[in-house]
């Protein structure tokens with residue numbers, strides 16, 4: 603099971619959008635996926651079209667991490683119904699996209715100082731979960747307890763950045779914090795990768811900042827970059843996956859996330875889980 607955190611120190615740069623885009627690509631690729639919505643604002647839960655009530659959110663699960671079964675509290679994304687309706691999947695690609703729902707309660711862990719025991723809470727919960735090839739963790743915009751808890755549970759961290767001065771500076775600070783964290787708490791964590799989001803091709807400032815990012819981060823800057831997309835909020839507001847939204851611009855965005863997914867995740871081994879599940 604590959605576990606990927608999507609984080610940034612700066613708010614509003616597109617963490618949730620990248621999480622949703624990668625989840626959409628994973629669903630289209632037939633990778634059984636769990637999205638953990640670690641942000642107390644629960645934007646990813648909303649964007650994934652989750653309507654289920656009566657199940658505990660991730661905050662309650664973390665509080666009881668030694669005994670709680672995360673697998674019992676996840677709910678299917680509303681996107682799965684669209685894929686089922688389209689009938690566009692084979693028997694070995696049974697669509698699986700579940701959500702560990704965000705909850706304000708998780709905010710109790712988002713403090714600057716968290717002990718080792720608290721840092722391991724999400725890893726402990728995930729160690730008892732099975733049947734997924736990929737886990738995507740949408741983090742809150744801070745480097746406090748929740749983000750560090752996500753890093754502790756992850757194989758890979760993706761940092762989202764806009765090609766703008768403060769965002770690039772924030773990414774560099776986050777890289778330094780992550781490197782210190784990796785040495786002390788998570789030696790098996792792969793080096794972070796950076797995703798540039800909201801790139802405007804005609805903007806001189808963006809072209810300049812992207813070149814700067816390439817120079818600063820080299821091969822850690824992932825390709826392709828994600829373009830600024832006019833109908834993004836409409837798609838997310840409708841709680842739709844970008845792969846099921848009509849029009850050429852959505853198709854282009856879907857292709858971008860397909861490529862990013864293959865650059866971030868071992869898609870073949872992640873997908874093979876589905877065959878085991880179906881069998």
Ligand SMILES: Nc1ncnc2c1ncn2[C@@H]1O[C@H](COP(=O)(O)OP(=O)(O)OP(=O)(O)O)[C@@H](O)[C@H]1O
Pocket residue numbers: 612613614615616617618619620641645741742743799800801828829830831832834835838
């Ligand atoms: N590539 C894009 N093109 C157009 N709009 C975008 C793009 N990426 C993100 N947005 C919009 O920017 C806003 C912030 O994005 P998002 O919520 O994904 O950021 P975030 O980093 O998760 O924010 P927060 O720090 O509050 O959790 C949203 O309204 C989203 O629709």
Ligand SMILES: [Mg+2]
Pocket residue numbers: 617618619641645740741
């Ligand atoms: Mg967010």
